[in-house]
Amino acid sequence: MSNTGRSSANSWLMLLLAGGFEVGYALSVGGSHGFTRLSWSLVAVVFFLLTLWALSVALRTIDVGIGYAVWAGIGAAGAALLSPVFFDEVLTPAQALWLGLIIVGVVWLKLADKPQSAKKPVETPRGAEGIDARL
């Protein structure tokens, strides 16, 4: 069904967006220094609302286990990538390796999720009435 396929694609888009907001949340919480800086703290609260809203929209069609892993994975990967830009930190080769594993996992889950939601209902085989129910 094309409708199911489209809503699944939208959900994944929303899940990636939620991951992006999670990155913003992680960075602004870090920048708020334990919520002692007002401007960073306010930004963190905004991202907190946005990330949970987007996650909630995505989870309407995506399994919670998959959705959470992708959301947390993008959040961690994005924060590791962008921390050097904002906070004078460096990205080590080991971190880049783990980052790669997260990205592979996200892509893998997207591919594993697709056939399930796009699959048409399988017709029940005929000529086996009454037998398969007992097996």
Place this chain on the structure above:
Amino acid sequence: MQWLYLAIAVVFEIAVAIAAGKAEGFKNRKWTIVTLVSGAIGTYFLSKALLTFDVGVGYAIWTSISGIGITLLGALFFGQRLNWRKAIGIAAIIIGVVGLQLSGAA
């Protein structure tokens, strides 16, 4: 005591994910409130735990146990089919997050 804080933070993180799934994009008011309140309480207890835990280690334990718990609860109580392909993908991401945080990203 820091283990108790971390355990409480895990419980609320699991509650966030389950409630966010039921909040229908914040259209269901009750579950939206559960999502936001759980998120705030979870963040508070995580920050308490991170006062003693090393930040990277604390985050690694928190996300990994939460992720495994959410996946198992989703499969056990919410009828979400877990096959080996999904399990591998979820495991890869969780391992990646743990590795990233243990190698000092946070």
